[in-house]
Amino acid sequence: MLAAIGVESPQDLFEQIPESLRLGRPLDLPPGLGEAEVYERLSELAARNHDAEQEVCFLGAGMYDHYVPAIVDAITQRSEFLTPYTPYQPEISQGGLQVMFEFQTAMSELTALPVSTAGLYEGPSSVASAGYLAIGATKGRRRFVASRGVHPHSRETLRTYSAGFGAELIEVGLDSGLTDATALAEAVDEETAAVFLQCPNFLGAVEDVEALGAAAREHGALLVVAADPMTLGVLRPPGECGADIALGEGQPLGNRLDFGGPSFGFFCGTEELIRRLPGRIAGETNDVDGRRGFCLALQTREQHIRREKATHNICTAQALNALAAMVHLAWLGRQGFRELGELLVRRTDYARRRLAAVEGVELLHEAPVVREFAIELAAPVDRVLMRCAERGIAAGHPLGDDYPEHPNGLLVAITERRTKEQIDALAEAIGAAISAEAVAV
Amino acid sequence: MSEREQSMQSEEVLTIFEKSQAGRRAAVLPDAEVPETPLEELIPARMLRSEPPRLPEIAEPEIIRHYNRLSRRNFDLDTGFYPLGSCTMKHNPRLNERVAALPGHARLHPAQAPARAQGALELMWLLQRSLAEICGLPHVSLQPSAGSHGELAGLLLTRAYHADRGEERRKVLTPDTSHGTNPATVTMAGFEVVKVATDEQGGVEMEDLREKVSEDVACLMLTNPNTLGVFDENIAEIAAMIHEVGGTLYYDGANLNAVMGHSRPGDMGFDIVHVNLHKSFSQPHGGGGPGAGPIAVSDRIEPFLPRPQVVRREGGNGSGPVFDLEMERPKSIGRLRGFQGNFGVFVRSYAYILSLGADGLAEASETAVLNANYLKARLAEGRAGRHLPIAFDRHCMHEFVLSGRPMKRELGVATLDFAKRLLDFGFHPPTVYFPLLVEEALMVEPTETETKETLDAFADAVDQILAEAEEDPEIAKNAPYSTPVRRLDEVKATRRPVVRQPS
Numbered sequence: 001m002l003a004a005i006g007v008e009s010p011q012d013l014f015e016q017i018p019e020s021l022r023l024g025r026p027l028d029l030p031p032g033l034g035e036a037e038v039y040e041r042l043s044e045l046a047a048r049n050h051d052a053e054q055e056v057c058f059l060g061a062g063m064y065d066h067y068v069p070a071i072v073d074a075i076t077q078r079s080e081f082l083t084p085y086t087p088y089q090p091e092i093s094q095g096g097l098q099v100m101f102e103f104q105t106a107m108s109e110l111t112a113l114p115v116s117t118a119g120l121y122e123g124p125s126s127v128a129s130a131g132y133l134a135i136g137a138t139k140g141r142r143r144f145v146a147s148r149g150v151h152p153h154s155r156e157t158l159r160t161y162s163a164g165f166g167a168e169l170i171e172v173g174l175d176s177g178l179t180d181a182t183a184l185a186e187a188v189d190e191e192t193a194a195v196f197l198q199c200p201n202f203l204g205a206v207e208d209v210e211a212l213g214a215a216a217r218e219h220g221a222l223l224v225v226a227a228d229p230m231t232l233g234v235l236r237p238p239g240e241c242g243a244d245i246a247l248g249e250g251q252p253l254g255n256r257l258d259f260g261g262p263s264f265g266f267f268c269g270t271e272e273l274i275r276r277l278p279g280r281i282a283g284e285t286n287d288v289d290g291r292r293g294f295c296l297a298l299q300t301r302e303q304h305i306r307r308e309k310a311t312h313n314i315c316t317a318q319a320l321n322a323l324a325a326m327v328h329l330a331w332l333g334r335q336g337f338r339e340l341g342e343l344l345v346r347r348t349d350y351a352r353r354r355l356a357a358v359e360g361v362e363l364l365h366e367a368p369v370v371r372e373f374a375i376e377l378a379a380p381v382d383r384v385l386m387r388c389a390e391r392g393i394a395a396g397h398p399l400g401d402d403y404p405e406h407p408n409g410l411l412v413a414i415t416e417r418r419t420k421e422q423i424d425a426l427a428e429a430i431g432a433a434i435s436a437e438a439v440a441v
Numbered sequence: 442m443s444e445r446e447q448s449m450q451s452e453e454v455l456t457i458f459e460k461s462q463a464g465r466r467a468a469v470l471p472d473a474e475v476p477e478t479p480l481e482e483l484i485p486a487r488m489l490r491s492e493p494p495r496l497p498e499i500a501e502p503e504i505i506r507h508y509n510r511l512s513r514r515n516f517d518l519d520t521g522f523y524p525l526g527s528c529t530m531k532h533n534p535r536l537n538e539r540v541a542a543l544p545g546h547a548r549l550h551p552a553q554a555p556a557r558a559q560g561a562l563e564l565m566w567l568l569q570r571s572l573a574e575i576c577g578l579p580h581v582s583l584q585p586s587a588g589s590h591g592e593l594a595g596l597l598l599t600r601a602y603h604a605d606r607g608e609e610r611r612k613v614l615t616p617d618t619s620h621g622t623n624p625a626t627v628t629m630a631g632f633e634v635v636k637v638a639t640d641e642q643g644g645v646e647m648e649d650l651r652e653k654v655s656e657d658v659a660c661l662m663l664t665n666p667n668t669l670g671v672f673d674e675n676i677a678e679i680a681a682m683i684h685e686v687g688g689t690l691y692y693d694g695a696n697l698n699a700v701m702g703h704s705r706p707g708d709m710g711f712d713i714v715h716v717n718l719h720k721s722f723s724q725p726h727g728g729g730g731p732g733a734g735p736i737a738v739s740d741r742i743e744p745f746l747p748r749p750q751v752v753r754r755e756g757g758n759g760s761g762p763v764f765d766l767e768m769e770r771p772k773s774i775g776r777l778r779g780f781q782g783n784f785g786v787f788v789r790s791y792a793y794i795l796s797l798g799a800d801g802l803a804e805a806s807e808t809a810v811l812n813a814n815y816l817k818a819r820l821a822e823g824r825a826g827r828h829l830p831i832a833f834d835r836h837c838m839h840e841f842v843l844s845g846r847p848m849k850r851e852l853g854v855a856t857l858d859f860a861k862r863l864l865d866f867g868f869h870p871p872t873v874y875f876p877l878l879v880e881e882a883l884m885v886e887p888t889e890t891e892t893k894e895t896l897d898a899f900a901d902a903v904d905q906i907l908a909e910a911e912e913d914p915e916i917a918k919n920a921p922y923s924t925p926v927r928r929l930d931e932v933k934a935t936r937r938p939v940v941r942q943p944s
Contacts, residue, residue, distance in 0.1 A: 001815040001893060005836075010811045013836050016672045017704045027702045028574050032798030035536050042792055046545025048560030050553060053544035059552045062779060069468070071505055077538065079519035080512035085528050086729035088872075090931070091924040092516035092864055094454075096728035099511060102456050105942040109494035115940055118729070121586035124779040132629060153779040160747070160775035164597050164630035206488050234480060236490050249779065258541075259561050260551030260780030261586070262731030274938065280729060283934035288919075292454045293926040297934040303589070303625035304875070308634040313625035316587040316719060320727030323508075330457050330497045330504050336468035338493040342480060343473055349483050350475035368484040389557065397552045401768075420474040 060413020100282035112239030123249025126265030149201025177365020204372035233341030254328030278312030360434035526884025529720035562764035577705025591715025591734030596630035643671035680710025702803025845881030
């Protein structure tokens, strides 16, 4: 090979790098290891985590410990899905492109909006991307109004992005767990590009999206609704409540917890917004012989074609994670998806009643919930969590950092994996922890 | 065409929705175990869905058959050569999938208390340290989810850095060879794109740069080696010019695979670098993600890094170090996404770095550069040399660019036709029509994980396609023939978009 190139050693090829910029020493990293050794090192690290396999997990706050069916792993681990690049050559990418088309159909069905993209990075950055879209769609309005019921990570990410494209975020508070409708109506005006709601909101409460959205419609602002896809088998979909954009964190559909990623963000919109949407979209077409086929559509929105005029900068996103979601949804099926939603509502209702009956526990709000609810403890929440952890229970997500008005608030999430017995054990553990703390004081 | 190819072309394509039959299903859900209260008693009826979404109704055997059949309609890296320029399609070790799937990683909840996720935080910290060493910059944030997300982070950091000094700068310089994500990011971050020309050597045109450098320049975004596969020898001078006027230097790490262990962006003078873990660090591309785009930064940028940041604190009383998520970062630009980033990608890339080690990473880059130069030499011969000349004829780094201009003029075969004919030979084509300044461009990146035999087979196929085109250009112009579908009407898909199954 060297002779064909006309050099004596591969090092000669690096001579185009000026000598002063060549490292001239080995990287300060350990020497390489064999496969078995790497496995052992990573197993040791993994063993130092308390995962949902070994403790009973009531943590939620946007990502949930659902059962991912074996068929998802079997399909997503196939080389043909795992190892290709983005489908730039549609003739040899029909599998991936058809999956995108099916995924778009499924997300359109879930949200009741006509158009879906093939997916973005994850939930909160999808919220921020909707902000960027809204500025373009409203001809340069530069103010957002967001409910404090929107995930704190989403509001923060929207603020981070807004520093770039130049927009201001106004937050509207909660009243009894739900967005304060009067305050929201007052905050929205002719300068508002978009109104952001989340349903169920961060505290688990089901918002009256349609009623709250009236303020956005009245002033020509976009209504952006962040949804938990797993609740859309039972809840009225955002598209039927007047949403212009429905988006959210896709992890509950077929994706592992993975300490927060990779998952995917879904992003659906109205027909009017189709040419402004961020990221890939697959479309149906035909080949020269008339055969049905799929390809990337509306690429004139995208960075590789439009460069500085693109509607977004996104390139690599989360195609494999969207496939996982599609397989999970097909496995659940129309009936199963509905039944799972009903199961969540009933078990969550049971859990909420069970915990409310515990001495020292009060409901943070009494609004309807689907799969997560908030309580307030009569003892320091961190101490209670520690005591529950000693019993092998991750009791929930403490609310104090994001909602200082609820210093001992706790968010408790339910999935189909959390049995009645586990819920009873949680109630007992929290009760015992609160009593023990009372004694300790 | 093989029988299998013929059968695939004649197969009727149905979506999973079209295979749905009312009443069929796969999932068996657990019993409720709690009172079956009617939903309307728990949630007001007007907030409930009247009819379940029309998801497919289908049994498990049919689901797996459907997706297996679809998978066969994809070409993938595990099946064949994939020299897609700037995408670094290197082998994805299966060990990495295995360790990412360990329950301690895969079932770890992102809101788990840091004290109970010490293994994960230590892994993230170790990956941060490794990437800092490879990039030659002291601080790393793993948060960005892909290269373009890292670019956005970089420009938001640049904005915060200038704002902290009481300055508001408007312009960002990018060479005309840059990836499309660069200018798209500039706009998204609220800056104005200023293009810089490319010189005859394929590097930044210094005269043009000198004219455009001013105190209004916030940042210069550069890929080095650039998308022509050329290492810009003037980089130290370029860095000095930008630093002179107070701007930052951003390194698009898409091409880092050329220089690992040989040269470091930090030593070249860059302030911010993103690393595509799904390119140089072997995370599988997944048909368009997931990836991750961590950033490494210099001391002056560090205060502004996204939060939370993974930190190591020395333990007290003789206990070991403790890893934590630092939230209190007063100058931080804030979050770029939820939770801590694409952790599953971090596990795979850290496993890759452990496997290769210091020497292995340097050797990977060396072999990547060797392979690219060998393939370039093979393609400089004979027909390829005549019809598809090298755009910038010098030793390349990990990739190189050919121009299909003579082929188009003399044979009437465009780069697109040539790429489509490669499909019939079982190869994924190079990146086409990029970079924009090379007419009819083909950008070829073989990576280090290909053998000489594969490179030779590819060069032979190129020669065969050109020989055939000399005889009869119509063959290439109507290609491909053996793929599951032939050329698609992409214009129709955009003019009259059908982006979902009709309901």
